[in-house]
Amino acid sequence: MKVNKRGIAAAGAIAIVSTLTLAGCSTGGAGDDAAESDSGSTLTVWVDAERVDALQAAADSYEEKTGVAVELVGKSVDDMKDDFIQQVPTGKGPDVVMGAHDWLGELSTNGVVAPLELGDSAADYLPVALQAATYEGTVYMLPYAVENIAVLRNADLVPTAPTSFDDMVSKGTFVVEQGTEGNPYHLYPFQTASGAPVFGTDDSGSYDAADLQLGSEGGFAFADWLGAQGAAGTLNTDIDGEIAKQQFLDGTAAFWLTGPWNVGAATDAGINVAIDPVPSPTGETASPFAGVKGFFVSSESKNKVAANDFLVNYIGTEEVQLELFEAGNILPALTAAADTAASDPIIAGFQAVGADAVPMPAIPAMGAVWEFWGVAEAAIINGSDPTTTWQKLVDDVTAAIK
Numbered sequence: 001m002k003v004n005k006r007g008i009a010a011a012g013a014i015a016i017v018s019t020l021t022l023a024g025c026s027t028g029g030a031g032d033d034a035a036e037s038d039s040g041s042t043l044t045v046w047v048d049a050e051r052v053d054a055l056q057a058a059a060d061s062y063e064e065k066t067g068v069a070v071e072l073v074g075k076s077v078d079d080m081k082d083d084f085i086q087q088v089p090t091g092k093g094p095d096v097v098m099g100a101h102d103w104l105g106e107l108s109t110n111g112v113v114a115p116l117e118l119g120d121s122a123a124d125y126l127p128v129a130l131q132a133a134t135y136e137g138t139v140y141m142l143p144y145a146v147e148n149i150a151v152l153r154n155a156d157l158v159p160t161a162p163t164s165f166d167d168m169v170s171k172g173t174f175v176v177e178q179g180t181e182g183n184p185y186h187l188y189p190f191q192t193a194s195g196a197p198v199f200g201t202d203d204s205g206s207y208d209a210a211d212l213q214l215g216s217e218g219g220f221a222f223a224d225w226l227g228a229q230g231a232a233g234t235l236n237t238d239i240d241g242e243i244a245k246q247q248f249l250d251g252t253a254a255f256w257l258t259g260p261w262n263v264g265a266a267t268d269a270g271i272n273v274a275i276d277p278v279p280s281p282t283g284e285t286a287s288p289f290a291g292v293k294g295f296f297v298s299s300e301s302k303n304k305v306a307a308n309d310f311l312v313n314y315i316g317t318e319e320v321q322l323e324l325f326e327a328g329n330i331l332p333a334l335t336a337a338a339d340t341a342a343s344d345p346i347i348a349g350f351q352a353v354g355a356d357a358v359p360m361p362a363i364p365a366m367g368a369v370w371e372f373w374g375v376a377e378a379a380i381i382n383g384s385d386p387t388t389t390w391q392k393l394v395d396d397v398t399a400a401i402k
Helices: 005-019 032-038 049-066 077-090 101-109 119-124 127-132 165-171 184-193 217-232 241-249 260-268 304-315 318-328 335-341 345-354 366-381 386-401
Strands: 042-048 069-075 096-100 141-148 150-154 174-176 199-201 207-212 255-258 273-276 289-298
Touching: 042 049, 042 077, 042 304, 049 069, 049 304, 049 318, 069 077, 077 096, 077 101, 096 101, 096 304, 101 141, 101 289, 127 141, 127 289, 141 304, 141 318, 141 345, 150 260, 150 345, 174 241, 184 217, 184 366, 207 386, 217 366, 217 386, 241 255, 241 260, 255 260, 260 273, 260 345, 273 345, 289 304, 304 318, 318 335, 335 345, 366 386
Parallel strands: 042 069, 042 096, 174 255
Antiparallel strands: 096 289, 141 289, 150 255, 150 273, 199 207
């Protein structure tokens, strides 16, 4: 079973429009209700320290319009989630926190986030961003950026995009970060092309921990493919992130499967970079994981109406999403802003690949998958029997989830 991206997006949109009922929130324009109910109060917003400047104009504009001050507190991303979980129950945490969508399972389990009402603006976001913002049928996050991997091609070495995985390998050396413990994040597009997402989905379009698809026929087909690539030397656990980067930068490799975070190093090295879709080894779509960044409202906030209004009607504008894009060079989650940013062909390339991406599962059961997944893949690449090794992975994950 493949994850049906359109089905999930549709289900998420229905959930957003029909099931969330945060009274008094605006769904378009500045929030007069927020001004009336919270005027004179302060919204405390924790953000990545590198994003404070990008949000200051929106904070100032919101205070001018509504009378609600917005205090932006720059925090280290390494500490933000744990600090938020610890402080919210004490009443000392922020009203809003910036974070990643795959925090959602942990935040929801700990009861520290409140539902968010997007209203009519739900349709304005990239489907994968909307999907990632939704957990068990309820929207909890205002998305602002979408990140996924793609193939970086040295266009001076290989002028045209390959048509398949085998075509890519025939045209030049291909590198992808692995390492001794494997890296299933980077290999996931090939796994989905084999018909084996990690989890299936329930009727709401949410990932279903009870429907582990690793053990499907497609999962074992993918394991066989991994073994073949390891034997051929196409995949190699000796290739870690730094080695993969260096081989692309020095021209040894013509293709590098990686994310936008590495584009700058390639262009700074003078490489003529093109962004290609992940070539499929099966003819089916190779869907990478998408990581979505956004903002969550604290379940203990005394200013939930203003917080919802600030996020939806200020952070959720094209102007602010483009400010955040300029600060981080990550594709905006708002479709209009994404289309504007895609005037850059590099961004356009990642946007095109991202159209086939699926959100990294945020459900707690995903932790059990990560525990065993990479080690099993690395073992197969290094010559372990694909069938028995993959079966052990499935059994280990199943036991851990139970």
